Amino acid sequence: MDDAYVHGYHARENARLHDQADALVEMLHGDTRYGAGSSVLEAGCGVGAQTLTLAARSPEAHFTSVDISADSLAEARRRSELAGLTNVEFRRADISDLPFEPESFDHVFVCFVLEHLAEPIQALTALGEVIRPGGTITVIEGDHGSTFFHPDNAAAHAAIQCLVDLQARAGGDALVGRRIFPLMVGAGFGEVRVDARMVYVDSGHPDLVEGFTKKTFTAMIEGVREAAIGAGLIDAEIFDAGVRALQRTTEPDGVFCYTFFKGVGEKRNA
Amino acid sequence: MDDAYVHGYHARENARLHDQADALVEMLHGDTRYGAGSSVLEAGCGVGAQTLTLAARSPEAHFTSVDISADSLAEARRRSELAGLTNVEFRRADISDLPFEPESFDHVFVCFVLEHLAEPIQALTALGEVIRPGGTITVIEGDHGSTFFHPDNAAAHAAIQCLVDLQARAGGDALVGRRIFPLMVGAGFGEVRVDARMVYVDSGHPDLVEGFTKKTFTAMIEGVREAAIGAGLIDAEIFDAGVRALQRTTEPDGVFCYTFFKGVGEKRNA
Numbered sequence: 318m319d320d321a322y323v324h325g326y327h328a329r330e331n332a333r334l335h336d337q338a339d340a341l342v343e344m345l346h347g348d349t350r351y352g353a354g355s356s357v358l359e360a361g362c363g364v365g366a367q368t369l370t371l372a373a374r375s376p377e378a379h380f381t382s383v384d385i386s387a388d389s390l391a392e393a394r395r396r397s398e399l400a401g402l403t404n405v406e407f408r409r410a411d412i413s414d415l416p417f418e419p420e421s422f423d424h425v426f427v428c429f430v431l432e433h434l435a436e437p438i439q440a441l442t443a444l445g446e447v448i449r450p451g452g453t454i455t456v457i458e459g460d461h462g463s464t465f466f467h468p469d470n471a472a473a474h475a476a477i478q479c480l481v482d483l484q485a486r487a488g489g490d491a492l493v494g495r496r497i498f499p500l501m502v503g504a505g506f507g508e509v510r511v512d513a514r515m516v517y518v519d520s521g522h523p524d525l526v527e528g529f530t531k532k533t534f535t536a537m538i539e540g541v542r543e544a545a546i547g548a549g550l551i552d553a554e555i556f557d558a559g560v561r562a563l564q565r566t567t568e569p570d571g572v573f574c575y576t577f578f579k580g581v582g583e584k585r586n587a
Numbered sequence: 588m589d590d591a592y593v594h595g596y597h598a599r600e601n602a603r604l605h606d607q608a609d610a611l612v613e614m615l616h617g618d619t620r621y622g623a624g625s626s627v628l629e630a631g632c633g634v635g636a637q638t639l640t641l642a643a644r645s646p647e648a649h650f651t652s653v654d655i656s657a658d659s660l661a662e663a664r665r666r667s668e669l670a671g672l673t674n675v676e677f678r679r680a681d682i683s684d685l686p687f688e689p690e691s692f693d694h695v696f697v698c699f700v701l702e703h704l705a706e707p708i709q710a711l712t713a714l715g716e717v718i719r720p721g722g723t724i725t726v727i728e729g730d731h732g733s734t735f736f737h738p739d740n741a742a743a744h745a746a747i748q749c750l751v752d753l754q755a756r757a758g759g760d761a762l763v764g765r766r767i768f769p770l771m772v773g774a775g776f777g778e779v780r781v782d783a784r785m786v787y788v789d790s791g792h793p794d795l796v797e798g799f800t801k802k803t804f805t806a807m808i809e810g811v812r813e814a815a816i817g818a819g820l821i822d823a824e825i826f827d828a829g830v831r832a833l834q835r836t837t838e839p840d841g842v843f844c845y846t847f848f849k850g851v852g853e854k855r856n857a
Contacts, residue, residue, distance in 0.1 A: 467765045498842055
């Protein structure tokens with residue numbers, strides 16, 4: 318796992334990220350709108366799951382969406398064309414070495430990226446440099462340690478912990494969501510406001526049972542089965558029991574909870 | 588602990604419950620209003636922490652607030668008089684054996700009570716019997732398993748687990764919040780809607796750092812120190828390290844998260 322992006326790049330994974338975006342769009346992005354003529358850097362756009370929502374909601378803003386993976390960018394570009402978006406420019410770039418002048422954007426948007434980084438404050442600081450004073454940065458991350466469910470089950474927690482451990486081995490932090498406030502403050506942003514956005518799923522919300530508990534979260538855990546067993550983190554039997562226990566939470570009397578965090582801060586004057 | 592209410596009845600505990608009510612009132616109760624002339628049973632009012640808020644927000648509704656403890660009721664009555672409330676009648680009663688006719692209330696409100704009960708569905712079913720068809724029940728509970736924080740700390744989780752274990756030994760369930768939906772459905776209520784209400788605390792919210800993380804949650808954990816150590820659930824050193832770790836989350840770079848659940852359901856027609 319050391320040399321690969323934990324979430325992988327193959328087709329099934331793309332489908333999962335797309336389902337996730339569909340189910341969570343309103344909750345995570347409903348309050349993000351950029352004004353006419355503003356320039357926004359989306360740092361780490363991946364396959365464009367967030368790009369489409371962002372660009373469609375702020376049709377008069379101009380987006381520059383960058384990612385380090387050429388394959389992801391190709392998929393993001395394809396989706397953007399399919400959606401008929403005209404206000405997004407895709408560009409290959411490493412967010413730790415951005416090819417932009419200082420203060421060249423009004424806003425930065427970074428979603429599900431910090432979890433993969435060993436030095437998130439350093440990355441946020443670098444992103445801050447390309448924002449004009451008074452501009453904003455928006456940061457969104459999940460936190461796998463926020464997961465709880467009914468019926469509770471130790472094997473399910475053990476399976477989830479595998480993803481946390483794999484993320485840590487790859488240099489990231491799957492518990493980064495809870496740290497957004499200190500990270501943003503530590504990177505020098507002002508007026509930092511973070512709020513927690515829990516996905517609460519019971520059988521009264523069949524769209525979330527399907528779109529979040531099954532197709533997003535449980536699929537994500539299932540996706541690391543071979544890596545977790547191969548790394549000796551868990552026995553196959555326990556892992557599989559954990560996945561079954563997560564599936565069990567999608568029955569009529571089950572409940573599943575997961576929390577994302579969204580922070581907004583301002584670039585201070587120099 | 589087997590014969591005592593886990594939260595105790597002494598003065599310090601009353602102060603804690605009062606601080607908790609102050610900090611959380613708007614989030615938990617802001618959307619609970621009862622119409623003019625409606626009759627509301629508050630089942631398990633304790634020292635009246637919720638009663639004052641409820642009755643003040645719905646001044647034209649009539650509340651009957653019951654509790655099994657005469658001491659708690661005396662304190663609730665004292666507070667109610669101090670606040671000048673005229674729409675609350677206090678009465679000693681056991682919620683498992685209510686002294687009311689069937690369908691004699693428009694609504695029932697029950698907050699921080701199910702966590703103490705071995706048979707919560709049975710209690711909810713009994714409460715349903717005193718509601719008229721078409722009336723509502725509102726259920727609010729916390730869930731100690733929803734707790735996470737930064738910096739993360741194993742001793743803090745172990746100290747929290749002591750409260751969960753003590754609650755279980757006393758026949759209750761400190762993880763009941765996540766189960767509100769299945770419990771309400773299981774008790775026969777219709778149109779059940781549950782939502783999660785997370786208290787997210789970072790140093791940008793000094794009122795919550797003080798009122799929730801310190802004076803409510805950490806104080807509650809500290810309150811079971813002797814019981815937990817006496818029961819052999821934990822070593823004193825680990826418990827104290829856990830409390831210090833919880834206090835650590837109140838520093839400028841710390842974060843603390845806890846989730847309450849609020850459910851509303853309808854009494855079906857017979």
